[in-house]
Amino acid sequence: MLITNAHIINEGHETAADLLIKNGRIEKIAPQIRAPAGVEVFDAQGLWLIPGVIDDQVHFREPGLTHKGDLYTESRAAVAGGTTSYMDMPNNKPAITTRALLAEKYANAQGRSFANYAFYFGGANDNLEEIAALKRDEACAIKVFMGASTGNMLVDDPQTLDGIFRRAPMMVVTHCEDTPMIVASENAARAQFGEDVPAAEHPRIRSEAACYKSTELAVGLARQHGSNLHVLHLTTAKELAFFTAGPLKDKKITVEACVHHLFFSEADYASLGHLIKCNPAIKTEADRRALLRAVMEDRIDVIATDHAPHTAEEKANTYFKAPSGLPLVQHTLLMLLELVHRGELNMRTVVRKTSHAVADRFGVVDRGYIREGYWADLALVDHHARTTVRKEDVLYKVGWSPLEGRTLRGAVRATWVNGALAYKDGVVLPQPLGQRLRFV
Template identity: 70%
Template sequence: MSNVLIVNARIVNEGTTTHGDVLVVDGRIRKIGGSIPAQVGIPVFDAQGKMLLPGMIDDQVHFREPGLTHKGDLASESSAAVAGGITSVMDMPNNVPAITTRALLAKKYADAAGRVHTNYGFYFGGANDNLEEIAALQKDEACALKVFMGASTGNMLVDDPKTLDGIFARCKIMVVTHCEDTPTIQRNEAKAREKFGDAVPWSEHPHIRSAEACYTSTELATNLAKKHNARLHVLHLTTARELSFFDPGPIAGKRITVEACIHHLFMDESDYATRGSLIKCNPAIKTAADRAALVRAVMEDRIDVIATDHAPHTLEEKGREYFKAPSGLPLVQHALQMGLELVRRKEMDLHTLVRKTSHAVAELFQVIDRGYIREGYWADLTLVDDTQTTLVRNEDVLYKVGWTPLDGMVLPGRIAATWVNGELAWDGVKVGPPKGERLRFA
């Protein structure tokens, strides 16, 4: 089943668009050509001129397993991901228990085997008390080390300056950071309580999780990385001001890189009026000027990759008042189409979108043999019908929580098919059996 000849495709890859065929044998791309003859015993899939893209690699998801599986699990959320054209994900360590020991990391990989529809890599979590475990991490054991430098939950908030310095000095793999300054947020929360009591309006969220809180923490992270010549990747940037910490240009040679999430490129603070708690996330969606600056930074290669930060919560949880409603939103099923909407608006071009969601992610994390449509690479492919549109509805999502913050929106394109390791994982109607493999990192 991992053999297929895809014919009549519009192949969008590495900055060019060509019409041709792709032959997949044993899960890998055997040949790319203008007209490949039919092969004995290999089924033919007629793309009928639709766009064939390298599958999106999402470097930041929270699939909630282990411990929070009432919100989602590796099987449910990865099924939504392949329906959205995502073929590989990297899952965060803020589980229950948090993945802060190498034994727990190994168990998470073991529990995932045979159950995930996408390919998958897992982060290791930093804490105030696991520096020796961090120092022992080896390449390919985790996709990177995740450090919450502010306002996380449980024991994963690393706020000890000595520990932070030790992490950047001793970690052998890339450090990725959530950057928000907790003392700044706490001061802003106190001001909001004084003004509104418990009935804080959702529009206050970007003022509580403020640009100052982000800037202060990002400045600390980048300074530590420079001090120790550490490899740093800053997650989900949200403000124009923080862009000054990052250089434009190709990933090759950069020691400090940065990600934008699709919702921060797609929405601004005006959306709180209609979406409310459904778009409450950390760091917060901020101003229209910040959104515009982030999109420009993507186009000038100052922002290196685009991800989702997919983080489902139940509607009951989201229905609580401001201080009790959790932050996070589910996005993997429509993230690629949100990017296509930016292309439709002419804020971004298609080749940049493909580069930031596939090529650049593979390069940044040194993912082996994925992220491109190349001979010899794994056949992780997404077929998009760009003549169609999609009405997003809660009843159509595959998330365990059963809702999307995009309900009622019309997005360009339709995900017609997704292949993972050459296997048809999504045929436009239903999800196939899980065929995802563990990602490998050079």
């Protein structure tokens, strides 16, 4: 395929150019390219052509929780939103805490994912030897829940934590919340409100202090052992003190923000309630603005989603029964484009934080940039358009979005995965084209 008349945003530059795809990869980028015989031409009409989003944090719920989502349904929603690659978390049923289960998960993904995929290996209190035996290309990284999680995945033994940071053969990524502090806050809330705790109490129960204490521990262990650490979904201004501004290449400790923490604030609990209940919690407007500033000053290195679907029925429960997490991958770019229109972000930064930086930090091979020789994972974005999020257009298996009824400035017009159209003008093409990501 030849893409003509594109406005390419890539590596800090904006260029009017054509782009030729051959055998799934970018063959040539030039101001004008004559279409070779038999090559399909796609006119981009001056719209923004960017590298597809690489989402380093999703929960697609397979295996074991497939009433909420699976690799097929959620990756289909992802490509409709311009996400071309994802890294799926290990808190499945069973949890992915052995190399055999990890290999089985990869085998189940073949031919079923619309986007490219990689999987995390889960840390637990009893699998340190399995972690130490991991080979570089077996997993994208090692996930450690330093806060409450499902099943066996809360790593709360100090010796095990120390061993993981000391012996990990690849990057460690952490969910940082202090469980004893959260339990104490839950007990206090139950004593005050009973079982029906207001949703607006969530950021006080899963508090700034609980996040700060756990992040301090993770960063301290990484510094002690010289570990490669990536802290997921930061939510507070106070925690930013642990991270430095500057080029990604100079860092061994990095940090991520998620789109919902950049987009929503605690004021939104009044209208959305448990629909935006997530861990760690969406916090104050001051925290939201501090996170946005940190993205712009390169203190926050990556933007992801933490896509975590639950059914509407589950979300309708009272506080302690309503699960945490919200579906986001179909609307990642739309939310970020809205922030660009508000002047809170710019598109070059969005591209860097959602594609370039993820590929660089995780060592993804030949993706994350629009470069000759790289895989043609691309998204075509119309920043002049408007998209109203309607329930009937939601592709998540759970069938709802916290954005329903909102009109966002921007639209994803097309997505290419491995050089082939995966989505165009509201239609996801029927054949899953995703490949397993490779790492160096």
